[in-house]
Amino acid sequence: MSDPGLRRAVERVASPLGDPELLTARLAWSALAEPGDSVSGRLVAECGPVAALRLVEDLATGVPTPEIPGVTPQELTTSLRRWQPRLDARMFESLAVVAVKAGLAVLTPEGPLWPERFEDLAEHAPLALWVRGEPAALGGLDRSAALVGARAATPYGEHVSATLAGELAEQGVGIVSGGAYGVDGAAHRAALGVQGTTVAFVAGGADRVYPAAHAHLFARIADGGAVIAEVPPGGTPTKWRFLMRNRLIAAVSAATVVVEAGWRSGSLNTAGHAAALGRPLGAVPGPVTSATSEGCHRLLREFDATCITRASDVLELVGEWGVGDDRTGADRPRPEAIRVLDALAVRAWRTLDDIARRSGMSLAEVQAELGLLELDGRIESSLDGWRLHR
Structure with missing residues (x-):
């Protein structure tokens, strides 16, 4: 170029x-x-x-x-x-x-502040990171913990998340999460409340705020920590990018703790990445009658996660360093289909070229997926293009 x-x-x-x-x-x-x-x-x-x-x-x-x-x-x-x-x-x-107008910095593997833990992702490691806030916050996560969990968290889940994050941050542990509602937001706020370091990895561009109601929270995180994105400014936070974002949270953190999660929670995807990378994994137990704790109980039972009941339990996991989806392969959505669906809208008709650009796929790949999705009744076509089925 x-x-x-x-x-x-x-x-x-x-x-x-x-x-x-x-x-x-x-x-x-x-x-x-x-x-x-x-x-x-x-x-x-x-x-x-x-x-x-x-x-x-x-x-x-x-x-x-x-x-x-x-x-x-x-x-x-x-x-x-x-x-x-x-x-x-x-x-x-x-x-x-x-990026200049939004005040974003760009970090690369060749420069300082790049976490060495990303090397464990090998060919799936990020090619660059866009940072809103303090780039040094990313370089200071040697002693850190990812606290993740349900967006629709119960008061119990938010209370536990805030308690763990606040006590850990007071002891110098960086708090890593995804900036979402529920468990994520509670963890970020608690860390900020004790003047601790917290970073949020987002699925869209670092200049965007998603969810929109967290605009003030993101501004506070950026003041002393960082909001970090793998996709460029303006990038849309699609389902596929959320799944890929989770590998960064798991890789950069010394340990991952799932605070509250349902049976099919996206947080289990983060837990799966942590387990695959050999990172210590913990889960907070909840009431056996609570659907929002079923995922945590599954991690404890099937994935040998450490039972977390207090901050000292997490500190043990962090010190050691210093999943899943219950559907069958046939039932699980194809990654390519997810990316094409993410690129479509309900009202607007989109052309083949537009869908390819939005999804990051070739025209031939998009065309093949569009045919399958139309047969499944997920999308509809006209002379104007394609859109999600109403």
Whole structure:
């Protein structure tokens, strides 16, 4: 990306990385690939972000696909179809401009403050992070705990979350969560209440506030901690991105504690990532009659989670470092279908090109999923495009 306007815009972006060309490439990859994209992760690891971006630009002009160790030509060709709708220097420039206006900083693996724990995600590690607030907060999570749980938390769940977060933050433990209603919000507020460090990993852009009612909370978090996103400014917090966001929460934290969760809670996805990464995992028990504690009881029974009843239990887990979905594979929604559905609306008709851009998939992949989803009755089509079935 040798566009002069892009270069000037990127040079204004706050980042501890002193290499504008490398920062441009990292910014571009953050926009090109969806979170967790393994092909982009392997390509960047093998070639470096700058050379990998040049390769993609060359391939887009019709240059023959080369042999890249760790990435098959078929994978590269398929991925190029996903990335090409977003391969636009003007779009990258606009992202840099928005980041400057919103006061966002960009962190990369080559610069300081990047948590080493992300290396455990291997090819699924984030390519860059957009930070609203204090970037140093992300670099200070060696002693940290993720407190996650139900959005529709009970008073019991919010009370336990606040108690744990407040006591842990008072003892210098960074509190990591997702900025949502319920357990997440209670944990962030309690940490702020004792002047502790807390960071929120969000599924959309760091310049957006989701949920909207947490605008004041996000502003408070950014004052001394950080609101962190893997997707560029303006990014929509889709279901797929929420699932991918959870791996960052689990990876960056020394331990993960599920405070309150139903049988199919998204918090179990975070717990699954923590277990897969070898991070200590805890769960807070609740009343056996409470549906909102069924997920925690499942973690205790089936996943050997540590029973958490007080802050000292969490400190033991943190010190050690210093899931699931009950549906069958046939019943579980395909990741590609989730991404296409996320890109559609109920009222607005959207074209094939628009859906591909929003989902980060190739035109062929989107077209195949649209056909299956229409057969399932999930979407409808017309001469104007596609939309969710009313």
